[in-house]
Amino acid sequence: PFNGPYLTRCMAMAVEMAMDVSRNILKEAPSFANPDVPWIEKYRPTLLSEIVGNEATVQRLESFSHTGNVPHIIIAGPPGCGKTTSILCLARALLGDSYREAVLELNASNDRGIDVVRNRIKMFAQKKVTLPPGRQKFVILDEADSMTEGAQQALRRTMEIFSRTTRFALACNDSSKIIEPIQSRCAVLRYAKLSPVQLMARLLQVAKAEDVQYTDEGLEAVVFTAEGDMRQALNNLQSTYQGFGMVTSENVFKVCDEPHPLLVQQMVDHCLQNDLSAANKVLQHLWNLGYSAEDIFSMLFRIVKNHQMDEYLKLEYIKEVGLIHLRIAEGLGTLLQLAGLLARLCKIISKPEK
Structure with missing residues (x-):
């Protein structure tokens, strides 16, 4: 899954991107100071211009910082795409030296009750802070979709009362879990997962700054396991390097504790060759290593989705994977269902073409 022409193109584009933006992104710091x-x-960005990916949405935030006319904001997107960092960068750009006293940052997954809104947020909104003309205090709520409905209703009222002096910025994974009255008061911005090239470019910059020893396949494995999540990618890179001293694909998968994609690909290839016995041996090996059915299914779906098989076969394989996943989610025997899936995949190959 991470070798051949794709790796060559990805690495070439990432190296070019890393060279173009490294001066703006990387902070000068001695390795392991x-x-x-x-x-x-x-390596968390401190300026909006340093944020990787989602360029169009970041440009909107930059325009807010230039004009100073900032609405309440909701940024929705998957984990590790830069939502909270973008809000922090916007607050720094707007408030400058007043940043520390004029920003309240809360993680709504921990402080999710109505008392937090009534006490901490309301008290902060009432606090007097000397700011430049046209600037307001900032309340940043991370993981706002974890707030209870009662807390969100209280927050809506607080947003109305203190709209002249305080701006609210909410980061969430699913904007549909934010009540409609709050959404209607905010500019809703959506972030997407980062591309493999964007992840690779950032990893190359950090690897150079930290003098990390790596192989191309090792970095590609980090990108593969991160699935568009920059935070996960950097954590995996640091854990692998500090644990083994060398970033290789084998070491990355040991750290991430995921089924090795080459093993799962072997299992799929055996099914494509109608060799059920060999496929079951690979499955049993993965099971004996302690991987759960969810781990195996997650990797199996990603392998099938990117496999170079005929399109009609890919459609049938994905359908079967989805059906068996549903059965396991309903609580049926996991290893038996996985073995049954392999038999079904082999049966698809043995069917005569219509």
């Missing part, structure tokens, strides 16, 4: 600092914090 403080090895206790996680790389996700050490």
Whole structure:
């Protein structure tokens, strides 16, 4: 899944991107000046121009920072795509030296009750802070979709009362879990997963700054396991390097503790060759390693989706994977269902073409 022409193109594009933006993104710091600092914090962007990916949405935030006319904001998107970092960068650009006293940052998944809105948020909104003309205080709510409905209703009223002095910025994975009255008061911005090229470019920059020893296949494995999540990619890179001293594909999958995609691909290839016995041996090996059915299914779906098989076969395979996944989610025997899936995949191959 991470070799051949795709890897060559991805690496070439990533190297070019890394060279273009490394001056703006990387902070000058001696390698491992403080090895206790996680790389996700050490290399967290502080300016909107440093954020990787979602260029069109970031440009809208930059326009807000230039004009100073900022609405309430909801940023929705998958984990690790830069939602919270974007809001923090916007607050820094707007508030400058007043950032520390004029920003309240809360994680709504922990502080999700109505008391937090009534006490901490309301008290902060009432606080007097000297700011430049046309600037407001910022309340940043991370994982806002975890807030209870009662807390969201209280937040709606607070947003109305203090709209002249305070702006609210909400980051969430699913904007549909934010009540409609709050959504209607906010500019809703949507972030997408980062592309493999964008992840690779950032990993190359960090690897160079930290003097990380790596192989091309190792970095591609980090990108593969991250699935568009920059935070996951940097965590996996740091964990692999500090654990093994060398970033290779084998070491990455040991750290991430996912079924190795080459093993899962072997299992699929055996099914395509109508060799059920060999496919079952690979499945049993993965099972003996302690991987759950969910782990195996997740990797199996990704392998089938990107496999170079005929289109009609891919459609049938994905349909069967989805059906068996549903059965396992309903609580049926996992290993038996996985073995049954392999038999069904082999049966598809043995059917005569119509």
